[in-house]
Amino acid sequence: MRGRGTARDGLTGVALLGVLLAAAGNAAATGRAGGAVPYRTAPGAQEVRGSASSAGGPLLKPGAHVYTDSVKPGERKYYTVELDARSSAYVSAVAVPRPGSTMGARDGIDVALETADGTRCGVGRHRTFLSAGGAYPVADYAERVVAAGGACKAAGTYRFAVQRGEAAGGDGAAVPVELAYAAEAPEPAGAEAAPPGPSGGWSSRPPSRPAGPAEPVTGGSGFNDAAMIRPGGWKDELRPGETRFYRVAVEAGQQLFASARFGAEQAAAAGPFVTNGIRLGMNNAARGYVTNRIAGYQGRTATVSLATPPAASGAGGEAGRGMRRPGWYYLQVSLNSKVGREGSGGVPVTLTVDVAAAQQAGRGERGAARRTETAGSHPDERLRAIGYAGVGTGSLLLAGLGGWALAARREDG
Known part of the structure; x- marks a missing residue:
């Protein structure tokens, strides 16, 4: 079995995946009768209270563990994680504003992983609420990747920090956060490296519409009850x-x-034009950021699209970082609260998804890239292994290839 190119190097706690997914899915279906359904945390998530001091903080364990807390504007909270000297670590935070709330222009979250003396492990991550076009859930992780010359290689106690931005001009209430820690096992001795991906640029063709009618689906309220879909409409x-x-x-x-x-x-235009009215976002299985695409909306048909680098190809940039491993990837479809009055009815959405073998731009464009149905419809044991059950639906590891981006679209920073 291959090393870096396969999903066999999964994250811990996979056994609880199906149980958590089923429980969360039932809860989401029950609560969708009214207005916008809020984000649902993982079943059995443990409530913790982060420390205001870098010297302390509750211990976050890897695997089948999810934690909840809340963070006020300008507040910085610390949590503790224990790292060995061999495993890579991904500690994530999901910040969840109330659906329809207005957030300050500088509001959002910063996440960082640090040693006990304050040395940062890699680059800190910043995600703003409004940059995604509205008060939507935002998520990312701080990471310690074991590599030659990498930072924070020693075993020991580390701290994970979550800081919220300023709420000026927006909702000053505390925002719930969901925390998880995924530990990735090191490569075994003698493991084969993944085959290299294509050099140069990759195809950025938009997905073609499926021949048949789109199938009905009810998306989940969050990472924990996300609906599994395969290539198609x-x-x-x-x-x-x-x-x-x-x-x-x-x-x-x-x-x-x-x-x-x-x-x-x-459909005819209805209501005012909302600049950041619609959104299509993407995170990897460990809740790491990949990309966000947004566009304006006024009731007429409008589309947002995205394309990723090949998984496990070693591509650079944020999207390449997020696509580091094969496994589950999470699409988020959002509708801005300003599009219509809460309770005024829903907006139909058609989601088209394609998963295809990577081809170089200019070579594979004239022939459709090979679609791999098995990757979306029947994930095998290798793909299941990539998730960590604490996140609920099997969650691991993700600039953009926007050659066909709409003029109204911009990417989250």
Whole structure:
């Protein structure tokens, strides 16, 4: 079995995956009768209280453990993790504003992993609420990747810090956060390296519409109950202020292409134009950021699309970082609360997804890249192993290839 190119080097705690997913899915379906459904934390998540001092903080354990806390504007909280000298570590935070709330222009979260003396392990990550087009859930991780010359290689006690931005001009209430720690086992001695991906640029063709009608699906409220989908067309309905989550399996060397079309065909404009009205975002299985795409919306049919580098190809940039491993990837489809009055009805959305073997731009464009149905419809044991059950749906590891980006689209920073 291959080393870096396969999903066999999964994260701990996979055994609870199915149980957590089923429980979360049932809860989400029950609560979708009213307005926008809020983010649902993992079943059995443990409530903790981060420390205001860098000298302390509750211990976060890897594997089948998820934790919840809250953070006020300008507040910085610390948590403790124990790292060995061999495993890579990914400690994530998901910040969840109330659906429909207004957030300050500088509001968001910063995450960082540090040694006991304050040395930062890699680059800290910053995610703002408004940069995604509205008060949507935002997530990312801080990481310690074991590599030659890498930082924080020693075993010991480390601290994970979460800091919230300023709420000026927005909601000053504390925002719930969901925390998880994924530990990735080191490569065994003699493991084969992954085959190299194609050199140069990759195809950024948009996914073609499936021949048949889109299948109905109900997206999850978050990472913990995300609906599993395969390549093809899917139809859902979102209310203003709502975000739906879907998960797609991607093998090493494959690219993921996705587009979300909002509004019914032949629909007339209704209501004011909302600059950041619709969104299609993506995170990896450890909740690391990959990309966000947004566009304006006024009721007419509008589409946002994205394409990724091949998984496990060693590509640079944020998207390449996020696509480091094969496994589950999480699509988020969001509708801005300003699009319509809460309770005024839903907006139909058609989600088109394609997973295909990577091809170099200019060579594979004339022939459709090979679609790999098995990656999305029947993930095998290697793909299941990549998730960590504490996140609920099997979650691991993700600039953009926006050659076909719409003029109204911009990417989250």
